[in-house]
Structure formats: structure tokens, C-alpha cells
Amino acid sequence: MKLFTHGAEYLPILLNGLWLTILVTVLALILASALGLLWALLRTSGIPALATPTRILIEFLRGIPILVVLFYIYFVMPDIGIDLTALQAGIVGLAITYSCYIGETFRAGIEAVDRGQIEAAKSIGMDRSLTMRRVVLPQAFKIVLPPYGNNIVMLLKDSSQVSVISVAELSMQGKVLASSTFDNMTVFTMVALLYLCLTIPLNFILHRVEKRMGKA
Amino acid sequence: MVFDDTMIAFKDVRKSFGGHEVLGGITARVRRGQVVCLIGPSGAGKSTLLRCVNGLEDYQGGEITIDGLRIDVSSPDIHEVRTRVAMVFQRFNLFPHRTALENVMEGPVFVLKEKPAEVRARAVSLLTRVGLSDKMDAYPAALSGGQQQRVAIARALAMRPEAILFDEPTSALDPEMVGEVLRVMRSLAEENMTMLIVTHEIQFAREVADWVLFLDGGRIAEEGPADILRNPKNERTQDFLRRVTDPA
Numbered sequence: 001m002k003l004f005t006h007g008a009e010y011l012p013i014l015l016n017g018l019w020l021t022i023l024v025t026v027l028a029l030i031l032a033s034a035l036g037l038l039w040a041l042l043r044t045s046g047i048p049a050l051a052t053p054t055r056i057l058i059e060f061l062r063g064i065p066i067l068v069v070l071f072y073i074y075f076v077m078p079d080i081g082i083d084l085t086a087l088q089a090g091i092v093g094l095a096i097t098y099s100c101y102i103g104e105t106f107r108a109g110i111e112a113v114d115r116g117q118i119e120a121a122k123s124i125g126m127d128r129s130l131t132m133r134r135v136v137l138p139q140a141f142k143i144v145l146p147p148y149g150n151n152i153v154m155l156l157k158d159s160s161q162v163s164v165i166s167v168a169e170l171s172m173q174g175k176v177l178a179s180s181t182f183d184n185m186t187v188f189t190m191v192a193l194l195y196l197c198l199t200i201p202l203n204f205i206l207h208r209v210e211k212r213m214g215k216a
Numbered sequence: 217m218v219f220d221d222t223m224i225a226f227k228d229v230r231k232s233f234g235g236h237e238v239l240g241g242i243t244a245r246v247r248r249g250q251v252v253c254l255i256g257p258s259g260a261g262k263s264t265l266l267r268c269v270n271g272l273e274d275y276q277g278g279e280i281t282i283d284g285l286r287i288d289v290s291s292p293d294i295h296e297v298r299t300r301v302a303m304v305f306q307r308f309n310l311f312p313h314r315t316a317l318e319n320v321m322e323g324p325v326f327v328l329k330e331k332p333a334e335v336r337a338r339a340v341s342l343l344t345r346v347g348l349s350d351k352m353d354a355y356p357a358a359l360s361g362g363q364q365q366r367v368a369i370a371r372a373l374a375m376r377p378e379a380i381l382f383d384e385p386t387s388a389l390d391p392e393m394v395g396e397v398l399r400v401m402r403s404l405a406e407e408n409m410t411m412l413i414v415t416h417e418i419q420f421a422r423e424v425a426d427w428v429l430f431l432d433g434g435r436i437a438e439e440g441p442a443d444i445l446r447n448p449k450n451e452r453t454q455d456f457l458r459r460v461t462d463p464a
Contacts, residue, residue, distance in 0.1 A: 114309075119272055120305065122271075124299070125295050125299035125327040125375070126326070127295045
């Protein structure tokens with residue numbers, strides 16, 4: 001049976017893809033989380049001039065498929081002088097799309113913090129930014145951890161979408177390898193297992209963090 | 217300004233929520249070192265009036281002053297004003313992600329920017345004072361309601377406030393825990409801490425109040441020394457007191 005006999009030969013190629021998948025995911029996550037936090041803070045600022053445009057922007061971006069966002073950044077942006085490599089465009093596209101989901105997750109978390117907490121912070125003289133840093137965000141972080149963890153896992157899986165603009169991440173390497181060897185079963189099984197090698201430990205870690213946070 | 221010992225002054229304070237009048241012109245004052253109790257049926261505007269003092273709520277007419285300084289929610293000084301009058305809430309509102317000691321230290325360290333080592337010593341002595349020397353490192357979730365409220369009082373005291381506002385401090389407590397909180401408040405009254413207290417504990421008010429304001433429908437229906445709780449003149453006051461002191 002020739003099934004899986006060439007696995008060892010495929011592995012280095014797929015590991016190259018895996019490395020890119022990790023790189024894209026981590027960088028996009030950092031960028032998306034920073035942007036998401038910004039969106040959430042703007043939306044909960046209580047200042048309509050900041051909150052309303054942010055809300056509209058998020059509605060707008062959430063309505064566009066990731067693929068189209070990626071095409072736009074990679075193929076249209078050069079026309080207005082923004083020339084990104086496929087990898088850069090992939091990271092930016094994923095980050096922008098996910099900043100909306102993560103931003104909404106963060107906003108919900110901030111809004112879920114008890115009003116009494118904000119009043120207590122005010123009553124000892126805290127201004128807005130100190131209240132956010134010392135009282136609201138630490139509690140919101142605990143609340144958003146489960147949905148945020150979900151966002152992270154989804155982002156990891158959606159990083160495969162950047163293959164459409166020729167970033168040779170894991171799924172792309174798999175597809176190329178499969179079409180040159182016709183060993184679909186071996187290649188795609190390995191691809192799936194490699195994704196699981198990322199998602200299962202990730203879920204485990206998130207679960208642990210959640211439990212530890214739950215104690216405090 | 218006329219020299220006197222007025223700490224908190226209400227001058228014709230008015231507030232309404234969309235057509236509904238909550239405060240219909242309150243004029244009163246709290247002198248330095250005085251304990252003033254706000255009594256009255258729910259919906260009378262007691263808590264609202266109290267919350268206006270440190271700007272947790274806005275008012276539309278009249279004026280509230282602390283040491284002659286006008287309370288204005290939209291003013292940038294409001295944060296500074298709030299450090300002078302501490303507040304104790306009905307539902308404690310301790311920070312759940314910080315220990316009892318950290319709750320007490322939070323304001324002095326992060327708002328008043330005092331040295332953590334000095335604040336810690338003060339916080340330890342305050343928690344000891346309210347009888348919680350063995351609960352310093354406990355998180356609020358591990359404390360009973362009465363213990364949480366005592367931490368909240370210590371947190372208020374740590375700010376070295378000129379006055380403390382109490383918003384029904386014992387209403388959310390199990391009956392057996394009311395005493396321990398009232399004991400702490402009584403000791404503060406004995407030390408001449410200026411206090412404005414919204415309470416339904418009539419017996420407690422009789423003991424500690426220097427002045428009682430009976431609110432009804434957003435107005436002061438009757439006021440006077442604690443004696444008015446024994447011999448109220450106003451019919452609404454009489455009726456209310458009859459109901460709270462003799463519910464059966």
C-alpha cells in the first residue's frame with residue numbers, strides 16, 4: 001500500500017507552509033487585537049463623533065468577505081501607490097477583517113462590566129483612562145477570554161485564505177504538493193493533522209488561561 | 217463668602233428625568249463633623265440627591281457645593297472633587313479582581329499618587345480597624361456581604377476624605393451582618409467624621425444622626441434633629457415611620 005509511504009518526503013515542504021501559517025496568524029492576531037481594542041475603546045467612548053464612524057466602519061468591513069478584502073489590498077492598493085508583498089497584504093487583510101470581530105468581542109466585554117464598578121472607580125476620583133486601565137479592562141479581559149479565544153482559533157483557520165493571493169502557507173503548500181504528486185489522501189490528511197497540531201494545543205492553552213483567570 | 221462650618225450645601229437642587237421630577241428644590245446643608253441621615257420612602261430621591269454630591273448623577277437646577285466648590289459633572293475638576301468625598305455603595309462595588317488590601321490601596325496609590333509602602337501601612341491599619349486583619353489578602357468573592365461592606369468603608373477612609381456618603385449601606389446585607397457595618401459607622405460618627413447617610417435603619421439614625429432630612433416626592437417633607445424620628449409632625453413622616461418601625 002503506497003498510502004502515507006511518502007509522508008516523510010512531504011513533511012519538510014508542509015512544515016515550510018506551517019511556519020508561514022504561524023507567522024501570518026501571529027502577526028495578524030497582534031495587529032487585529034491592537035486595532036480591535038482601538039475600535040472597542042472608540043465605540044465605548046461615549047463620544048458620538050468617535051463612536052458612530054467606528055460603528056459604520058465595522059459594519060462596512062464585516063459585510064465584505066475576507067477573500068474580497070485580500071484581493072482588494074493585494075490587487076487594488078498598488079493602483080493608489082500602496083504596494084505590499086503577498087505576505088504583507090495577507091497579514092493586513094486578515095488583521096483588518098478580524099479587527100472587526102475582535103473589536104466587537106472586546107466591546108461586548110467592556111459593556112458587560114458592572115456599572116457599579118465604574119461608579120466605584122469614579123467615587124475614588126479615577127478619571128476615564130485610569131478607570132479603563134485599572135478597573136474595566138482587567139475585568140473585561142476575563143469576560144472576553146472565551147470568545148476571544150474563539151476569535152484566535154478562527155483566525156488561525158482563516159489564515160488559509162491568504163493562499164488566494166499566493167502566500168505559500170500550509171493549505172497552499174498542500175494543494176501544490178497534491179497536484180504534483182496526485183497523492184491527495186496523504187497530503188491533505190497531513191495538512192489537516194498539522195492544523196490540528198496548532199489548534200488542539202491552542203485550545204488547551206486558552207482553556208488553562210481561562211481556568212486560571214477564573215480563580216482570581 | 218460668609219465664614220461658617222458648612223461642608224456640603226444644597227441650594228434649591230432640582231432634577232427631572234424626562235418630565236418626571238425627581239428632586240423638586242432641595243435646600244439643606246451638612247456641617248463639618250455632622251452626621252446627616254436621609255430618610256424616606258423609596259423613590260423619594262434620597263439616593264439621587266446623595267449621588268449628585270459626588271457627581272455620579274447630574275442635576276439641572278440649583279447648586280451643590282462642597283467647601284464652596286460647585287459640583288459640576290462636566291467640569292474637569294470633578295475627579296479632584298471626588299477624592300474629597302468618598303462613597304460607600306449599597307452593593308459594595310469592591311473591585312473583584314483585587315484583594316481586600318489592594319482595594320483599599322487602589323485610590324491612594326493610583327489616584328492620589330502616594331507612596332505604596334506608606335499606603336500599605338495605612339490600609340493594614342484601616343482593615344484592622346474594621347475588624348478584617350485576617351482577610352487582607354482575600355478576594356471579595358471570598359468575603360461575606362458584611363465583610364465586603366467593611367472593606368468598602370476602609371477603601372473610603374483610605375482616601376482621607378473630608379466626608380463620606382453612604383448609599384443604603386446595609387440594605388443589601390443579610391440581617392445578621394447589619395450590626396457589624398453599623399458598628400463601624402457608629403465609631404466614625406464618634407470621631408466626628410462628616411457623613412451623609414441614606415438609610416432605612418431608623419433606630420441607627422436615631423442614635424447617630426445630628427440632623428435628619430425626611431424626603432418625600434423629591435422634597436424635604438420634614439427636617440430636624442434626630443428627635444423628629446420620635447415625634448414627627450408631618451403626616452407622611454408619621455405614616456412612613458409607622459410602616460418601617462412596625463411592619464406588621
